[in-house]
Amino acid sequence: MEFRFDPPEEAFRQEVRAFLKEDLPSDEAEENSEEQWQSSRRFIKKLAARKWLAMAWPVEYGGLSAPHWRQLVYNEEMAYHRAPIGLNQMGVLWVGPAIMLYGSEEQKRRYLPAICSGDEIWCTLYSEPQAGSDMANIQTRAVADGDDYVIDGSKVFVTLAHRAEFGWLIARTDPEAPKHKGLSTFIVDMKAPGITIIPMHNLAGVHSFNQVFLDNVRIPKENLVGVENRGWYQVAVALDFERSGVALPAHARRNLEELTEYVKEARDRGLTDRELAVVRRKLADMAVEIEVGRMLAYRIVSLQSRGIIPNYEASASKLYGTEMMRRFFDAGLSILGLYGQLKRDSRWSRVQGRWERGYLASLGGTVGGGTSEIQRNVIAIRGLGLPRG
Numbered sequence: 467m468e469f470r471f472d473p474p475e476e477a478f479r480q481e482v483r484a485f486l487k488e489d490l491p492s493d494e495a496e497e498n499s500e501e502q503w504q505s506s507r508r509f510i511k512k513l514a515a516r517k518w519l520a521m522a523w524p525v526e527y528g529g530l531s532a533p534h535w536r537q538l539v540y541n542e543e544m545a546y547h548r549a550p551i552g553l554n555q556m557g558v559l560w561v562g563p564a565i566m567l568y569g570s571e572e573q574k575r576r577y578l579p580a581i582c583s584g585d586e587i588w589c590t591l592y593s594e595p596q597a598g599s600d601m602a603n604i605q606t607r608a609v610a611d612g613d614d615y616v617i618d619g620s621k622v623f624v625t626l627a628h629r630a631e632f633g634w635l636i637a638r639t640d641p642e643a644p645k646h647k648g649l650s651t652f653i654v655d656m657k658a659p660g661i662t663i664i665p666m667h668n669l670a671g672v673h674s675f676n677q678v679f680l681d682n683v684r685i686p687k688e689n690l691v692g693v694e695n696r697g698w699y700q701v702a703v704a705l706d707f708e709r710s711g712v713a714l715p716a717h718a719r720r721n722l723e724e725l726t727e728y729v730k731e732a733r734d735r736g737l738t739d740r741e742l743a744v745v746r747r748k749l750a751d752m753a754v755e756i757e758v759g760r761m762l763a764y765r766i767v768s769l770q771s772r773g774i775i776p777n778y779e780a781s782a783s784k785l786y787g788t789e790m791m792r793r794f795f796d797a798g799l800s801i802l803g804l805y806g807q808l809k810r811d812s813r814w815s816r817v818q819g820r821w822e823r824g825y826l827a828s829l830g831g832t833v834g835g836g837t838s839e840i841q842r843n844v845i846a847i848r849g850l851g852l853p854r855g
Contacts, residue, residue, distance in 0.1 A: 482543045498672050506550040510584040520558045520582045528582025534771040545716035557581035557588040561634045564704040568692035589630035591621045599840050602645035608637035617683040627676035630656050649697035653689040670826040714787035715759035748797045755790045778849030785841035788831035795825035
């Protein structure tokens with residue numbers, strides 16, 4: 467097996483690195499501040515000018531029809547260099563592909579180019595107070611009324627709802643049908659009358675989540691995506707897109723390199739050989755885990771490059787990647803000791819204070835996009851052929 471990229475992909479990797487060296491914004495702005503938001507949008511527009519945001523998409527929708535391996539190189543470099551592209555990820559990674567698969571030609575022409583250009587940001591309206599992992603328990607209603615649907619209900623943990631122009635919504639259209647068969651997907655204008663957005667702060671004290679209330683929200687019938695009452699299956703495919711990616715191992719690799727440099731310097735500050743031996747084993751374990759995560763992500767791209775939509779493979783990558791990040795940051799905090807708990811604005815913080823924030827963020831990673839328990843069920847049923855419990 468050849469574990470090298472082809473020359474065109476390697477050349478592209480160097481092109482991306484040169485671009486980032488010149489144009490990557492600093493990360494000094496306060497997280498989720500207006501300054502950071504505007505800086506990120508400017509950076510997204512620079513990427514869009516190169517048609518890099520969704521380069522594997524067809525040319526007619528704003529992409530470059532680039533090979534999936536080239537898209538992976540781009541994703542890997544962006545994550546490794548901590549490029550601020552998260553605000554555009556929902557549209558690129560799963561909303562756009564779902565519209566490509568299930569949307570009408572009018573929807574494709576209207577929404578896909580705007581995602582590729584970075585002009586329109588999307589959020590995902592899935593989870594509800596009583597329907598997180600149990601997506602079939604969705605209670606938000608969409609009732610046909612003339613040329614419209616009327617939406618009533620609420621959604622929670624909606625990332626970027628306060629920033630997004632559009633939302634990708636799942637709602638119940640047939641309350642009499644079996645749970646999985648009465649759901650539909652819609653495109654929702656997040657500025658529509660009747661939408662109320664309430665901020666939710668995460669463990670790190672950052673406002674990225676929101677609760678969204680939909681009270682008598684009218685959307686035109688042409689905003690239905692695909693066939694009515696087939697939304698469960700469309701969301702299942704969109705979740706497979708969401709769960710695959712190389713960002714986590716690439717991000718971890720950068721952090722590991724910085725932590726390793728810190729440990730090398732620590733020897734000069736009095737660590738004993740016994741202490742360093744323990745640390746060396748932890749760092750070696752981290753390196754192995756990161757490489758396993760990277761190979762799982764590469765497998766996803768191998769499938770996509772052959773026209774196969776990953777299913778349980780995406781769940782395996784998501785499960786391993788998010789749980790690896792929890793183990794990774796936990797091990798890093800044990801190496802840094804009390805210094806690792808300090809925010810980056812403390813004069814005593816180490817490694818730019820990234821481990822405090824990274825550890826807190828990693829806790830939610832095993833929940834968002836489907837909990838670890840859900841991923842194990844998918845792997846068992848769809849991957850191993852085991853019966854449902």
